[in-house]
Amino acid sequence: MRPVVLSGQVRIDGQALFPPIRLELPPGQWTSLLGPSGVGKSTLLRLIAGLPIGGSLAGRVENRPPVALMAQDPGLLPWLTTRQNAALGPRLRGQAADAARLDSILARAGLADHAAKYPAALSGGQRQRVALARTLMEDRPLVLLDEPFSALDARMRLAMQDLAAGLLIGRTVLMVTHDPAEAARLSDRICLLTEAGLTTEPTPAGPPPRAPSDPGVLACQGALLTRLTQEAAA
Numbered sequence: 001m002r003p004v005v006l007s008g009q010v011r012i013d014g015q016a017l018f019p020p021i022r023l024e025l026p027p028g029q030w031t032s033l034l035g036p037s038g039v040g041k042s043t044l045l046r047l048i049a050g051l052p053i054g055g056s057l058a059g060r061v062e063n064r065p066p067v068a069l070m071a072q073d074p075g076l077l078p079w080l081t082t083r084q085n086a087a088l089g090p091r092l093r094g095q096a097a098d099a100a101r102l103d104s105i106l107a108r109a110g111l112a113d114h115a116a117k118y119p120a121a122l123s124g125g126q127r128q129r130v131a132l133a134r135t136l137m138e139d140r141p142l143v144l145l146d147e148p149f150s151a152l153d154a155r156m157r158l159a160m161q162d163l164a165a166g167l168l169i170g171r172t173v174l175m176v177t178h179d180p181a182e183a184a185r186l187s188d189r190i191c192l193l194t195e196a197g198l199t200t201e202p203t204p205a206g207p208p209p210r211a212p213s214d215p216g217v218l219a220c221q222g223a224l225l226t227r228l229t230q231e232a233a234a
């Protein structure tokens with residue numbers, strides 16, 4: 001498998017968001033993308049997913065396989081239950097969902113007791129977990145996650161990170177996050193996007209998911225925070 005590559009420059013209202021970049025997603029690896037709010041991270045995700053953006057890309061996306069995208073907004077259909085929303089992909093394709101896989105993912109996402117509820121009866125964190133379950137049900141080679149754990153409490157966040165890491169082994173993953181600890185725990189590769197361009201940052205040793213208290217994870221988290229605050233001050 002060849003890496004998915006996005007190269008070029010994004011313009012919105014005629015203004016470049018950042019200098020020309022080359023974002024390469026090594027196959028089967030988890031890449032995390034950090035950077036200040038509004039720099040263009042979600043826009044890159046949409047471009048890689050092949051979706052329209054508010055501006056234009058002077059460049060191209062190469063080697064895009066079938067993709068599953070979990071956007072920032074859970075985007076649940078209000079007239080479907082948790083179980084039906086999680087199985088939306090197969091439903092839209094006119095296929096039967098793998099019931100055993102669906103039950104297992106819902107249980108591991110802590111949603112078994114909420115399977116028959118509609119989105120209006122769920123908390124924000126529960127809705128985010130339904131969106132995660134729907135993405136994990138898709139079983140695609142390329143998985144794009146936009147702040148997938150942002151609405152979760154600390155314990156649930158770790159559990160959902162472990163669930164995603166386990167189910168996405170062997171997939172090519174790009175996760176946008178504002179949480180350096182999350183990036184340090186989960187990533188094979190960490191990229192930082194700023195108005196100055198794209199850089200690759202050091203990653204802790206050992207395979208993800210790493211323990212949150214792992215000294216390498218803590219050091220990486222600290223280094224990323226320093227980089228992010230330096231960039232903010234620049």
Ligand SMILES: Nc1ncnc2c1ncn2[C@@H]1O[C@H](COP(=O)(O)OP(=O)(O)OP(=O)(O)O)[C@@H](O)[C@H]1O
Nearest residue numbers: 012035036037038039040041042043044053054055
């Ligand atoms: N549909 C659109 N039309 C016009 N401008 C847009 C559109 N979508 C995004 N933008 C602008 O493009 C820039 C990048 O937005 P984007 O959502 O990619 O940033 P981000 O890095 O993901 O931010 P955050 O971390 O806050 O989610 C922002 O200035 C935003 O206002």
